[in-house]
Ligand SMILES: Nc1ncnc2c1ncn2[C@@H]1O[C@H](COP(=O)(O)OP(=O)(O)OP(=O)(O)O)[C@@H](O)[C@H]1O
Ligand SMILES: O=P(O)(O)OC[C@H]1O[C@](O)(CO)[C@@H](O)[C@@H]1O
């Protein structure tokens with residue numbers, strides 16, 4: 145197992161520092177493939193649309209805030225239907241697989257891939273792979289039709305089942321080849337996209353006319369480059385219910401403290417956005433912002449102050465926050481799940497106990513703490529209306545890209561425009577909350593919690609940020625791959 149670096153990056157440069165980081169195409173390794181007119185041109189729903197087909201040269205800028213003299217920077221190929229396609233409808237044999245943890249909207253993406261293939265391109269053969277990557281070689285498949293997927297967007301989870309681990313590249317490629325599959329749609333998070341990249345490399349090595357398209361799924365919103373991942377809004381909305389409950393509980397009793405644990409293994413986006421949306425949260429703790437408990441400027445001091453001022457408070461904590469503190473006080477187990485992700489200790493339980501112990505020992509005030517853990521509840525729901533629309537665009541963009549012969553790509557919005565992004569771009573790092581960014585400052589000014597940063601920390605973080613902002617300058621590495629220094633520090637002010 146292990147994602148290999150994409151060896152054949154396609155970089156196109158233009159004047160004024162324009163750079164296109166293109167995605168692979170079937171014709172890169174299978175020359176002289178025939179093309180066909182896009183069946184959409186005869187579709188009554190689309191024939192009235194002025195300029196329905198995307199211009200072949202359309203690209204989307206990664207950086208939209210630019211200065212007079214700055215280079216134009218990296219661009220990605222714009223997603224959407226092309227005038228010519230590389231598959232005849234009757235020849236397409238597509239499959240869909242879902243991997244990793246659940247996320248609101250997975251069923252909507254499945255539905256819209258199936259319906260998009262059927263209704264836009266007249267494709268009738270779509271298979272569902274049961275139970276994630278291992279399903280390719282260890283399970284039966286399910287036939288998917290618009291009828292069988294008609295209502296699935298109203299349900300949480302994934303009708304195909306999912307799993308962690310079990311990525312055996314050659315067995316998966318054998319299964320694709322043996323079944324005669326020629327379009328593979330892979331829905332999943334960072335691990336899944338790495339797996340998709342390796343499958344694509346193997347398919348290309350075998351010279352198969354098979355397209356591999358990734359649809360990024362992660363409730364943690366930790367996939368880089370794209371504006372935001374689907375299901376994130378739904379999860380943040382659902383988290384409000386838990387925060388409301390914590391607030392009601394805490395507010396109804398003397399010195400009430402509500403602690404809510406939310407998902408976010410390495411990235412605290414759900415906690416940050418749920419806090420900002422709610423305005424009932426007094427303190428939000430995320431993995432990117434280390435905190436400490438005791439002494440001046442510490443969490444205990446803040447809790448005490450808030451209880452004296454308001455009589456109650458709500459703390460939101462992301463599951464990956466404070467893990468370093470936890471491993472100091474509880475023996476770390478270093479256990480991993482089947483995909484190799486570290487299994488985290490329950491920080492919500494731990495911090496609740498620590499707070500209780502502190503107030504009991506100090507004998508300062510009697511507190512009433514209620515711990516709410518809605519982690520799985522926020523990701524097991526169906527997607528909300530706006531996520532449903534977003535999922536539809538993602539699915540349709542993936543289908544258009546596959547029909548047009550693009551492969552080895554992840555689809556997603558970049559500055560609001562759906563784009564085809566090469567796998568290596570989404571696999572090279574993880575999207576994180578930048579705590580010296582304006583969004584985190586907004587949160588701090590809304591909660592008035594301590595930043596837990598020393599002056600030295602702030603200086604160091606600012607320096608990192610400055611390095612990042614210089615960056616409109618892009619370099620090429622010795623292997624010809626473009627390095628965008630800026631993308632080492634993705635921030636999500638735009639979110
Ligand atoms: N580096 C890798 N190379 C190949 N396959 C991988 C790699 N990392 C993970 N996978 C496979 O991808 C699948 C999903 O990975 P993982 O369980 O980490 O979830 P994920 O896609 O990151 O989703 P999430 O983190 O949002 O739950 C698993 O089947 C795993 O074996
Ligand atoms: O318990 P599971 O299914 O492995 O999933 C838990 C993990 O999944 C995630 O939601 C990512 O999908 C993380 O936030 C969380 O740690």
Ligand SMILES: [Mg+2]
Pocket residue numbers: 244333334335
């Ligand atoms: Mg992951």
